[in-house]
Amino acid sequence: MLPVGRTDRQPTGPMGGTDGTDGGARLRPLSTRSGVRRRLCWWSAALGLALAGVGLATILFGIPDLTIADLREVLGGGGTELERLGVYHLRAPRFVLACLGGAALGLAGASMQDCLGNPLAGPELLGISSGAATVAAAVIVFNPSIPGFAVPWLTLAGGLLSAVVVLGVMARMGKPSSSAVLVLVGAALSAAFGGLVTLLSVLGDQQDFGAISRFLSGGLAGIGWPGVRRVLPWFALGIPAALVLGRPLNLLQAGDDIAESKGLHVVRARLLILGLGSALTAAVVSVAGAISFVALAAPHVARRLLGTNDARMVLPVAALVGALQLSAADLAARLVFSPVEVSVGFWTALSGGPVLLFVLRRQVRGTPG
Amino acid sequence: MRSTAAPGVPVRQDRRPLGARHSRVALVAGLGLLAALVAWSVMIGTGDISLGDAVRALGGRAASVLDHTIVVKLRLPRALIGVVAGGCLGLAGALSQAATRNALASPDLTGVSAGVVLLTVVWVGFGPTSVYHPDDILLSPAVVLVGTVGGAGAGWLVYALSSQRRGDPVRLVLTGVIVGLLLQTITSFVLRVWGSSATLEAYFWFSGSLNARVWSHWNVIWPWAAVIGPLGLVGASWANLLQLGDDVATGLGVDVRRSRAGLFLVSATLTAGALVVVGSIGFIGLIGPHVTRRLVGGDLRRVLPGSFLCGAILLSAADVGSRAFTTRAVPTGTVTALLGAAFFLFLLLRDRPR
Numbered sequence: 192m193l194p195v196g197r198t199d200r201q202p203t204g205p206m207g208g209t210d211g212t213d214g215g216a217r218l219r220p221l222s223t224r225s226g227v228r229r230r231l232c233w234w235s236a237a238l239g240l241a242l243a244g245v246g247l248a249t250i251l252f253g254i255p256d257l258t259i260a261d262l263r264e265v266l267g268g269g270g271t272e273l274e275r276l277g278v279y280h281l282r283a284p285r286f287v288l289a290c291l292g293g294a295a296l297g298l299a300g301a302s303m304q305d306c307l308g309n310p311l312a313g314p315e316l317l318g319i320s321s322g323a324a325t326v327a328a329a330v331i332v333f334n335p336s337i338p339g340f341a342v343p344w345l346t347l348a349g350g351l352l353s354a355v356v357v358l359g360v361m362a363r364m365g366k367p368s369s370s371a372v373l374v375l376v377g378a379a380l381s382a383a384f385g386g387l388v389t390l391l392s393v394l395g396d397q398q399d400f401g402a403i404s405r406f407l408s409g410g411l412a413g414i415g416w417p418g419v420r421r422v423l424p425w426f427a428l429g430i431p432a433a434l435v436l437g438r439p440l441n442l443l444q445a446g447d448d449i450a451e452s453k454g455l456h457v458v459r460a461r462l463l464i465l466g467l468g469s470a471l472t473a474a475v476v477s478v479a480g481a482i483s484f485v486a487l488a489a490p491h492v493a494r495r496l497l498g499t500n501d502a503r504m505v506l507p508v509a510a511l512v513g514a515l516q517l518s519a520a521d522l523a524a525r526l527v528f529s530p531v532e533v534s535v536g537f538w539t540a541l542s543g544g545p546v547l548l549f550v551l552r553r554q555v556r557g558t559p560g
Numbered sequence: 561m562r563s564t565a566a567p568g569v570p571v572r573q574d575r576r577p578l579g580a581r582h583s584r585v586a587l588v589a590g591l592g593l594l595a596a597l598v599a600w601s602v603m604i605g606t607g608d609i610s611l612g613d614a615v616r617a618l619g620g621r622a623a624s625v626l627d628h629t630i631v632v633k634l635r636l637p638r639a640l641i642g643v644v645a646g647g648c649l650g651l652a653g654a655l656s657q658a659a660t661r662n663a664l665a666s667p668d669l670t671g672v673s674a675g676v677v678l679l680t681v682v683w684v685g686f687g688p689t690s691v692y693h694p695d696d697i698l699l700s701p702a703v704v705l706v707g708t709v710g711g712a713g714a715g716w717l718v719y720a721l722s723s724q725r726r727g728d729p730v731r732l733v734l735t736g737v738i739v740g741l742l743l744q745t746i747t748s749f750v751l752r753v754w755g756s757s758a759t760l761e762a763y764f765w766f767s768g769s770l771n772a773r774v775w776s777h778w779n780v781i782w783p784w785a786a787v788i789g790p791l792g793l794v795g796a797s798w799a800n801l802l803q804l805g806d807d808v809a810t811g812l813g814v815d816v817r818r819s820r821a822g823l824f825l826v827s828a829t830l831t832a833g834a835l836v837v838v839g840s841i842g843f844i845g846l847i848g849p850h851v852t853r854r855l856v857g858g859d860l861r862r863v864l865p866g867s868f869l870c871g872a873i874l875l876s877a878a879d880v881g882s883r884a885f886t887t888r889a890v891p892t893g894t895v896t897a898l899l900g901a902a903f904f905l906f907l908l909l910r911d912r913p914r
Contacts, residue, residue, distance in 0.1 A: 311734065315741065356905070363909055372908060375664055378737045379904040382668065382842050386897025389767040393891055400764075408748040483741060528753055537749035544742045548721060551734055 238511040289518035297513020298433035299468040300486030305440040313487035314472040318353035318380025323476035332395035347473035408534035409482035425474035437503030484543025489513035597876040601639040648834040650871015653845025659823035666845035667831040670736035674743035675714020684762040707832035768839035768893020784833035843900020
């Protein structure tokens with residue numbers, strides 16, 4: 192239960208509220224609401240600017256490198272064939288997809304963390320990503336004649352399977368299920384799906400194996416506009432839907448009892464939110480593979496930047512942080528070891544992993560035990 | 561005093577462990593089961609061989625050259641490797657569970673397996689070796705050492721990241737899961753950037769299977785098990801004291817941190833030995849000790865050898881099962897992963913706080 196004195200502070204409870212953890216010690220204490228709003232404006236602007244910078248770099252750098260003058264020429268309809276191809280058909284769709292996918296993952300992570308009251312909830316640790324990726328691997332190997340737009344639906348089914356198991360365990364454990372248990376359930380699910388992927392890679396041929404391993408680590412290479420178009424409806428519906436979840440998420444953070452008393456149907460809300468998070472994740476996985484450490488890390492970065500747990504403000508910033516992280520990681524994946532392209536998952540792990548270990552250092556202390 | 565483990569993941573005191581006499585019965589039954597599995601493993605496969613023929617082939621009086629090749633050169637080493645590797649994994653799991661006092665700690669959950677895989681793949685790719693074929697590289701004893709360094713390094717990293725004044729069992733596993741995920745990412749990164757056919761094959765090797773394991777692999781694993789295994793077993797009475805809780809153990813004169821680290825290191829070493837030979841086969845290290853504890857109670861002097869036996873039975877059964885009941889070669893790792901995950905969820909749900 193939440194101590195009474197805490198409810199009148201920010202509109203939110205501590206993160207990991209159902210753990211009974213003391214969230215107050217973790218964040219900058221008692222920031223005023225106007226201060227938070229100011230930070231929201233500043234950080235949104237700063238992140239937007241950084242994103243624009245990364246976008247420009249994505250368009251300019253690579254093979255061939257462009258200068259601003261070249262770019263202006265290309266935009267004016269000039270430039271060489273290769274330059275036009277690079278800008279319009281390779282780099283632009285990648286950047287768009289990185290932004291949308293990163294935002295989707297950031298939102299999925301933020302909403303799952305608040306909805307499960309667990310700072311370590313994220314599609315990659317709950318087995319949702321690996322469920323979706325396994326289905327995607329099966330699609331690669333068996334190559335059934337299904338239209339492209341159906342693939343996200345199939346991956347969603349895989350992701351939802353994990354989500355249902357996680358929710359089922361939560362329901363059976365009773366309310367105070369600790370972070371550890373959820374993450375362990377997720378680890379078990381990931382291991383089971385990993386076993387299935389092993390089986391699939393044995394069933395497939397050498398080429399399939401390459402495709403599967405590329406899928407498991409995630410990558411934005413060679414997707415282009417057709418891939419973007421395939422998942423655009425998912426993002427167009429899912430991202431705005433996730434952005435307006437602030438109020439129910441705040442209520443869920445405050446604890447089930449308080450949420451119920453404020454008229455929120457807790458079980459239904461949790462199901463819907465987890466379903467939406469899974470859908471966003473599955474859409475990303477269906478084109479770009481299982482990219483980890485964006486959904487887990489971005490919300491924590493957003494909370495630290497804002498100094499609040501208020502989901503209404505955290506959500507947009509988490510989306511921006513996720514977009515920035517994924518597009519920067521994609522840029523690094525293309526450029527750092529050029530001409531070899533490294534999986535984007537490595538760079539997101541490199542940037543997000545330490546954040547997560549840092550969170551863990553502070554968080555687990557609070558788990559009862 | 562701290563409880564034996566964190567809520568949700570307690571080392572469960574089982575209601576009615578077997579007495580000494582019944583444990584002996586269980587031991588004999590287990591050995592009998594293992595022998596039966598080995599025999600079955602020798603008999604089945606493409607070209608079934610009757611038990612009589614198999615025995616004759618083992619005695620050097622095979623009915624045909626083909627029988628001799630199949631039984632002595634292919635199936636027997638496979639069966640024996642399954643026994644020893646499974647045993648190592650079971651013992652490793654029991655040791656790491658004892659070291660962390662966490663019933664859910666096992667090599668796959670503490671990042672050890674991921675560390676072994678990463679360093680071995682790196683070694684196969686860049687190691688100072690003139691041997692070209694990855695199968696041969698994987699057979700050199702140096703690889704086992706490298707794998708041990710990787711596993712122990714990852715285990716140590718997890719341990720260091722998660723330890724405060726006293727190691728917190730829950731945090732250890734959480735950190736282990738995350739570090740494991742990171743290491744897997746780095747592995748796929750290595751494969752992506754510097755991937756050669758050798759590293760790719762090494763990675764394939766680690767997908768966990770007993771296919772194509774022959775006597776040369778046996779020569780890698782048995783010395784390892786023969787040296788490190790007893791080292792783990794003699795730690796039992798020590799580990800028993802650790803189970804009383806840090807305060808009590810310290811009071812009894814145990815250097816808690818050091819003995820815990822020692823047990824952990826032995827566990828990582830055993831894991832590396834098994835993994836280099838059979839690939840990352842999950843969950844044996846989790847299930848083996850659980851079943852054993854259920855049968856013989858919490859005394860580690862019985863649990864540790866029992867876990868070896870139980871792990872051996874589990875891996876052999878998974879291998880025989882995957883060959884006997886499926887038409888295509890399902891990797892053993894897939895069988896253990898699926899069954900293990902189900903068992904793991906069952907454990908979590910059974911131990912839910914009331």
